[in-house]
Amino acid sequence: MRKFFVYLSCAVAIGAGLALADDTSATVPFRLGKKRAVLLPVKVGETQAEFLLDTGLGFNLISPQLAKKLGIEPGSSTKLKPVTGGELEFSQARLPSLTLGNQNESDQEVLIGEPRCFVGNDGETKVDGILSLAYFRNHPFTLDYANQRLVLEDSDSLSKRKAKGNKVECRLSDEAVVASVSLMLKERPPEPAKPGGLAGLLSGFSGGPPEPPKAWVQVDTSCENLMLDSKLMFTLKVDDTGANITESETTDQNGLRYRSFASRMGKVELADNPSLTQEKLPVVFRKLQAEGVLGQEFLQRYVVTFDLPNSELIFAKP
DSSP: OOOOOOEEOOOOOOSOOOOOOSOGGGEEEOEEOGGGOEEEEEEETTEEEEEEEOTTSOSEEEOHHHHHHHTOOOOSEEEEEETTSOOEEEEEEEEEEEEETTEEEEEEEEEEOOGGGGSOTTSOOOSSEEEOGGGGTTSOEEEETTTTEEEEOOHHHHHHHHHHSEEEEOEEOSSSSOEEEEEEEEEOOOOOOOTTSHHHHHTTSOSOOOOOOEEEEEEOTTOOSEEEETTHHHHTTOOTTSTTOEEEEEEOTTSOEEEEEEEEOSEEEETTEEEEEEESOEEEEEOOSSSEEEOHHHHTTSEEEEEGGGTEEEEEOO
16 A cells, blocks of 8 residues: 655635636636535536535545546555644545546546545535645636636736736645745734733743744635644744633544634734735634645635746735
8 A cells, every 4th residue: 555645734715806818618607615615617527526626635536426426446545644633545546537617637646535534524525526736736727706716817817917916925845736825923812811821921031022923824725714833822922821712622524633722813914925914813723734724714805816837826906
């Protein structure tokens, strides 16, 4: 059995769009599912299906039910490590073709598994598969939530996006096609300290305020809020006993028990472009296999273009 380890993230961009490409087949309408999940109409071979868009997954996935319907036999096994922890095992397979709008990709490598394994509790699970950035590695696209459409960009339309929007550098992981951006955490959440809390302990030390920390966070359209690794709580001097902190311990969709701390950040901004700033953004601190995950609560306020060939994301305000 071959092992293949990737870090996966935990459904996206909202706002008024720029002019669409002239070819209407380059525009793919989508519907919104639970927790604003983006559900796309795709065609697998000659079979119509509906896939969840998950930009933090890193690979494409089809359900066992769809694999059976298509007559696809599972191949060798592979193991995955989600960004939230644990380890999952799936079978590998190949699709003859996978079509979205006017874009067709042949001989696509996929995994066979239950989509619910990558959807948070109470999320959208009744889909035939998951489409990730692996499908768009060589093809820029734009998410326009206000008009509920995904736009497959050509060179001309992409140039217009760049001229009107704010460009931000993104990094692609080596293990899978997952894009990360640098986020500056400008302020700690305002909250009264309680006796014995972390904030009270740190207040006894002398010295000026620390430099605002930065974190490379995965851009994930299937995650609702900003999630940060629990180690950043100390860096940000977040008191886990503070009045504005909600602590919980629960079990995720894969049976993994975890503890989290929910609050609101004072301010966050994309380090490459300070104009892309949001205040009092909901945040969840928990143990992660990455520094953080940037979810739809931030992304939904923009029209977001993923230009992976040039390692850029373009944010345009409504």
